[in-house]
Amino acid sequence: MTYSSIPAINLPMHSSFSEPNSPLKEVLGEKWQTASCSDLGDNYVKPGPLAKAKFNALRNKREAIDRFLKKHKKEDLSLYIDELRDFAISSGGLVDDEFRAAIWPVLAANLVQNDDLDDVSSSYDSDFESAQSDFDEESPIFEELTELTLDELKGHKEWNQVELDVHRTLSRFPPNISDTHRDVLQTELIPLIVRVLSVNPRFNYYQGFHDICLTVLLVCGEKDALPVCSNLAKNGAFNNYLLKTLEKSVVRELDLLYVILSRVEPTLEKVMRSVELGTMFGLSWPLTWFSHSLKQYQQIVRFFDVFLASSPLLPIYVSSAVVVYRRASILSCEREMPFLHRLLTEMPSELPIDAIIKDAVYLSKLMPPCLLKTNYMNEYRKIVAKPHRPTVKTIPRYALQFMFVAGTVGAAASFFFFKQIHPL
Amino acid sequence: MDNDDGFDYLFKIVLVGDMGVGKTCVVQRFRSGNFVDRQGTTIGVDFTMKTLNVDGKRVKLQIWDTGGQERFRTITQSYYRSANGIVLCYDITCKQSFGSLQRWIDDVSKFAAPNVVKLLIGTKCDLEDQRSIETEEAEMLQRANGRIFFKRKPNPNWISGMFAMLETSAKNDINVDNAFLELATLLKRQYDQGVLEQGATGTFQLGSGGTTSINSPWQRCCQYT
Numbered sequence: 001m002t003y004s005s006i007p008a009i010n011l012p013m014h015s016s017f018s019e020p021n022s023p024l025k026e027v028l029g030e031k032w033q034t035a036s037c038s039d040l041g042d043n044y045v046k047p048g049p050l051a052k053a054k055f056n057a058l059r060n061k062r063e064a065i066d067r068f069l070k071k072h073k074k075e076d077l078s079l080y081i082d083e084l085r086d087f088a089i090s091s092g093g094l095v096d097d098e099f100r101a102a103i104w105p106v107l108a109a110n111l112v113q114n115d116d117l118d119d120v121s122s123s124y125d126s127d128f129e130s131a132q133s134d135f136d137e138e139s140p141i142f143e144e145l146t147e148l149t150l151d152e153l154k155g156h157k158e159w160n161q162v163e164l165d166v167h168r169t170l171s172r173f174p175p176n177i178s179d180t181h182r183d184v185l186q187t188e189l190i191p192l193i194v195r196v197l198s199v200n201p202r203f204n205y206y207q208g209f210h211d212i213c214l215t216v217l218l219v220c221g222e223k224d225a226l227p228v229c230s231n232l233a234k235n236g237a238f239n240n241y242l243l244k245t246l247e248k249s250v251v252r253e254l255d256l257l258y259v260i261l262s263r264v265e266p267t268l269e270k271v272m273r274s275v276e277l278g279t280m281f282g283l284s285w286p287l288t289w290f291s292h293s294l295k296q297y298q299q300i301v302r303f304f305d306v307f308l309a310s311s312p313l314l315p316i317y318v319s320s321a322v323v324v325y326r327r328a329s330i331l332s333c334e335r336e337m338p339f340l341h342r343l344l345t346e347m348p349s350e351l352p353i354d355a356i357i358k359d360a361v362y363l364s365k366l367m368p369p370c371l372l373k374t375n376y377m378n379e380y381r382k383i384v385a386k387p388h389r390p391t392v393k394t395i396p397r398y399a400l401q402f403m404f405v406a407g408t409v410g411a412a413a414s415f416f417f418f419k420q421i422h423p424l
Numbered sequence: 425m426d427n428d429d430g431f432d433y434l435f436k437i438v439l440v441g442d443m444g445v446g447k448t449c450v451v452q453r454f455r456s457g458n459f460v461d462r463q464g465t466t467i468g469v470d471f472t473m474k475t476l477n478v479d480g481k482r483v484k485l486q487i488w489d490t491g492g493q494e495r496f497r498t499i500t501q502s503y504y505r506s507a508n509g510i511v512l513c514y515d516i517t518c519k520q521s522f523g524s525l526q527r528w529i530d531d532v533s534k535f536a537a538p539n540v541v542k543l544l545i546g547t548k549c550d551l552e553d554q555r556s557i558e559t560e561e562a563e564m565l566q567r568a569n570g571r572i573f574f575k576r577k578p579n580p581n582w583i584s585g586m587f588a589m590l591e592t593s594a595k596n597d598i599n600v601d602n603a604f605l606e607l608a609t610l611l612k613r614q615y616d617q618g619v620l621e622q623g624a625t626g627t628f629q630l631g632s633g634g635t636t637s638i639n640s641p642w643q644r645c646c647q648y649t
Contacts, residue, residue: 161493164444170462207443207465207493246495280499283468292467338486342471405432 061087062095069102077106085112085309089361091354093305100219100301107308108231114312114369145195145226153194158205162193165210172214174297188222189214196229203233203242211288212238215300237312241287250286253316254279256372259380260320260363268327273384275337281344285322286315293347302353306361313369314360321359325352431475431484435611437604438503438536440528441513442521443492446547449594450513451489454604459595466491469500476608483608497531504536509543509607514562516546516591517554522562529569529586541614542569542586543607549591549598562589 065087072080084103087094094100153159166189173182193213197203212232217225232238240249257279261269284292289307291300307314323330326344333343367376439447448463448470455472470489475482488507490500504510510532514521525544532542544566546557566589587610592599 161443165465168444168462168464171464204495206495207491208467210465246499251499278502280468283499287467292464338471338473345470 058092058095061090061092062099065095065099065103069099077103078110081106081110088305088309089357091358093302097219097301100305101221101224104216104220104304104308105224105228108228108236111231111235112309112311113235145198145230148195148198150191153191153198156194156198158197159190159194161205162197162210163190165207166190166193166214169210169214172211172291174218185214185217189217192217192222192225192229195226196233197242199230199233200243206241206246206287208284208287208292209233209238209242211291215289215291215304218297219301219304237286237307237315246283246287250283251279253286253313254282254319256313256316256377257282257320257323259372259376260317260367261323262380262383263367263376264320264363265324265327268323268330271330271335272323272340275335275340277337277340277344281341282319282323285319289315290318290347293345294351295347295349299351299353303357306357310361311364311369313372314364317360317364318356320363321356322347322351324359325356430482432481433478433483433608433612433615434486435483435508435608436486436488436506437509437511437607438488438490438507439511439513440490440500440504440532441492442515442518442524442528443494445492445513445515445518445521446594447489447492447513450511450545450547450592450600450603451487453594453597453600455487457597459597461595465493468496469503474604476605478605478609478612481612483612485604485608501531501535504532504540507536507540508611509541510536511543511545511603511607512586513545513547514557515548516557516562517548517551519556522557522565525565541607541610543603544569544586544589545599545603546589546591548593548595550593550596559591562591565589 068080068083068087077084084106087099088103088107094103166186169186169189170182173185177185189210193205193210196213197205213225213229216228216232220228233242237253243249258269258273261272284290289300290303294300294303303318306318323344326348329343330340333339439451441447443465446463448466449459451470451472452463453459455474466489468491471486472489473484473486475484477483488503490496490503512525512528512532514525516522529542532540544562546559546562549555566586570586570588588606590599590603590606592603594600
């Protein structure tokens with residue numbers, strides 16, 4: 001098959017913001033504006049059988065999605081939600097931003113709900129803010145959200161904060177976006193976020209939600225971004241984060257990371273628990289769907305493909321898979337909380353995204369949320385309750401320092417003291 | 425990552441203050457000497473460290489840079505507990521960030537150790553034309569909260585409370601290093617005293633007696649500005 005035989009995409013979409021840095025663009029000319037899988041782009045520079053195979057697989061997938069979208073162009077794509085989810089989760093994801101712009105709105109309108117009725121936090125007291133079940137019916141529909149004037153939006157309690165945060169998103173834009181274009185996007189982003197927050201007057205904006213909206217805006221454009229983000233805020237994992245305190249939502253979800261690790265990587269779990277690492281290193285992962293910590297745009301949109309097509313708890317499984325992937329670094333790191341915290345906070349720029357996604361999906365099948373939050377959580381609590389006997393006894397480094405200093409001073413003091421009594 | 429394992433002292437510092445005052449920029453300037461305009465938001469807490477030379481000794485600072493948004497406040501409070509020093513930050517061009525300081529001070533007194541040392545810094549002092557908090561105003565706040573001398577514990581001259589106020593600019597590299605150096609110097613000297621007083625017992629405990637004055641050497645480092 002030659003490249004020219006691949007049909008051009010005729011869907012009415014705006015141009016993509018993916019980085020067309022890979023040599024693919026030159027090879028393929030105008031046909032494909034993007035090469036969304038960074039794996040492919042990098043490996044194709046040095047041809048080899050594996051790179052070719054990867055390239056072919058991705059090309060086939062690209063064609064398959066293209067054929068699929070053309071075939072069902074006139075239909076409601078929601079009817080094919082299962083196929084779309086398969087595309088999004090399987091290797092390579094949705095491949096191109098053109099496809100993403102068409103498919104994300106459908107995925108967001110049909111988000112996977114929690115597979116069990118109660119979410120992580122409903123088993124606890126929910127006096128602070130009510131859970132998503134009592135979501136008010138009078139929440140404005142998208143037309144009403146769009147109709148809100150700029151002045152009305154500026155009167156929203158969060159406008160100023162959102163504006164400040166959006167001005168700080170410089171590093172989140174792919175390098176191929178010009179300064180002028182970025183200014184336009186930033187100007188669009190503020191009202192977009194505030195419109196989404198207007199969906200429910202009880203929504204509490206958190207820093208990081210703007211990262212979500214920015215990613216969607218980059219892919220879907222201003223018009224489609226609003227329904228996508230509103231759906232995510234209303235029905236997705238972010239609903240909890242926007243309605244409840246972070247302790248009662250995301251922090252409790254992150255606690256499940258230890259439950260998962262204790263079953264798949266007990267050694268890692270023990271190391272992390274023994275230094276009282278906590279979960280703060282991964283706070284931004286579920287809150288921003290990794291868009292805050294990943295450095296490459298392609299990796300971010302690839303994760304968004306999967307999260308839009310999966311259970312709201314998948315980011316926690318992905319977090320666990322990321323920690324497992326970094327096993328060697330964790331075990332060779334100094335056994336101290338700050339070092340491990342820093343190690344895990346800094347995401348390596350090269351991550352085998354597809355492998356991590358596969359692992360995460362496997363983990364979610366192996367220990368589905370309903371088991372994880374109940375039986376497995378209880379079992380984990382029992383493990384933690386047992387007195388911990390570290391295999392290697394470690395002494396905190398500052399304790400040694402202080403003992404040394406104190407000991408030296410003590411010896412000196414006694415030396416001088418005895419010298420006073422018995423002058424030599 | 426700095427792997428210089430050698431140090432004589434290790435202190436944990438936590439930066440707090442409203443979002444957007446520039447805590448991360450201050451830490452970044454101190455750590456690497458760079459200034460990043462429009463730094464991204466801090467979600468949760470970031471960690472970094474740097475070793476300084478104080479009186480010929482290596483003082484390693486572990487710096488925890490907390491996200492300033494209200495919603496992260498309760499999450500980051502657990503980091504105050506083991507802090508030796510707290511840097512309270514406000515933006516000299518933002519009245520609100522100065523007004524919030526009392527809440528941050530209250531939080532610190534609630535969650536940090538009682539003998540924690542506090543330093544007040546005003547950020548963005550390069551933006552003189554936009555200034556809305558006068559230096560004197562901040563100094564008054566510092567004095568009102570400053571220099572609590574513990575009569576018995578840990579030692580009679582232990583300075584807690586807010587020991588100094590500095591106006592800084594991460595952009596123009598004004599006073600950032602000084603701020604951390606002052607904090608490190610004070611901590612080191614206070615701990616020296618604690619160790620000296622209890623040295624003979626062989627364990628590190630903060631002393632409950634002794635007369636060495638901390639004030640005279642201290643004034644020297646205030647002249648950096």
